[in-house]
Amino acid sequence: MALYTSSKHAKFLATGLPIYDFLAPSLLQASRASLQIRHLTKAKRYHSAAASNEKHDKSPSQPSRNPRSGADAASNPPPLKKPLTQAQRDFLTSALRVNQAGELAATLIYAAQTPPIISSHPHLRPLMKHMYDQEATHFSTFNALMAKHRIRPTAMYPLWTLAASALGWGTAIMGREAAMACTEAVETEIGGHYNGQVRVLLEMAEQMEKNGDDIGDELKDLIETIRRIRDEELEHLDHAVEHDAKQAVPHELLTGVIRAGCKGAIWVSERV
């Protein structure tokens, strides 16, 4: 879309024609969020078209920016850092929200699994405690990030609380192997999910670097945090497989159902 808009725009400029914005108003209008009131003057339109060019920084052939008068350029120097685009902000919002929901569920699963498991297999106590403690740290990390960045928690919070506790308790009752299979299924999904997020974030960082923008410590820290947490989740996966997760009786069925549930929960939490 950026290419489309900007090449059109560039053509207009090259031919020196006035912009017939009354003919194609929607092509030149910025997709500014919360645009309640349309602006009509030409100067403003230039401004918003420039903003939309900046916004869609994916366009490979950056068209020449709109000529600005000296006075205009002097009175409005470009900001040091550009605002994040709507798409980037949306991604960060849903990513942090779904991560918090996931860690909430993980904490509750381990908390519900621990008592039945350690009453029948006391030697697993340190392992369960270790995994629970790590999940609790992740949960508080994401809680802090959510509060800091003013992100709405998922509306399904009470539902996930119930579902995760029921899942943890249910699999623990079914025995050690089933509980470990549950861990295996959940951590596989979560690991893949975090991997996807890291990939998108790295792409975003690369894109910003290419455009000469500063990424900022905030995003760098976020990438580091998610990477670290992903590694710890995958470590849990290894623990689960070491403890006979594959020997759970309907292994395929159990992990399949749990993984489908995880996927569904991720899909929902990203949206509401």
Place this chain on the structure above:
Amino acid sequence: MATRTRLARLWPLSKPSALPLIRPYHSYDHPPPPGPFNPTESSILEAAIPHIPTHGFTHTTLSIGASDAGYIAASTNLFPNGAFSLVHYHLYTQRLALAKHQHIISPPPREGEKPIGIGGKVKALTWERLMGNKEIIHRWQEALALIAQPSHLPTAISELSSLSDEIWFLSGDTSVDTSWYTKRASLSAIYAATELFMTTDKSPNFDDTRDFLDRRFKDVQIVGGTMGSVTQWAGFTATAALNVLRSKGVRI
């Protein structure tokens, strides 16, 4: 992506969700995205605000504001929502002005005094926001009539929810669970009710409004406290029952 965009543009009205109903990622490294008003609109609306006490939330005020700001009176055509733009601008600027009350948000620590808690800050900020309506309160019913129009209602509701979010955030609340929703919903209800009460308040310094606000906060505290106690009791009983069963050797 071009196809998608063009498709979306076929139905421009199907995207009224341009409203900032969902307040996404608040960055500290990057500047915030532009607000709902561009500089021209802001200058006209800013010039119009002082005329509201005399002329109300009307088109006349907008025209006067435009000529005060050095534009021709016809530039009120910039505002397809007409007088509602004045209401929106008032709500928007007053909400942003809350961040200036640093003496409430981060008060200097005083010797021998307990620092003001989150609840106290919420109360104080809500009061400051109500006092932002002081000059125009006798005209506020006109604004409420505009807000109640179906086409303007979504913007007004989103402003209200942004306001309660802003107050909780500035007060330093960090809860991100279900109480996130209940806190904002109850504060929005309290604020809307008190604002309505204030339109008919003739007492000096809005003392009656202050009492009304205190009573509403007390109500919420009682309800919240009761809910908390019931939840705690139920949780304790359930855990105790489970542990009794476990101690009897039931494998759960």
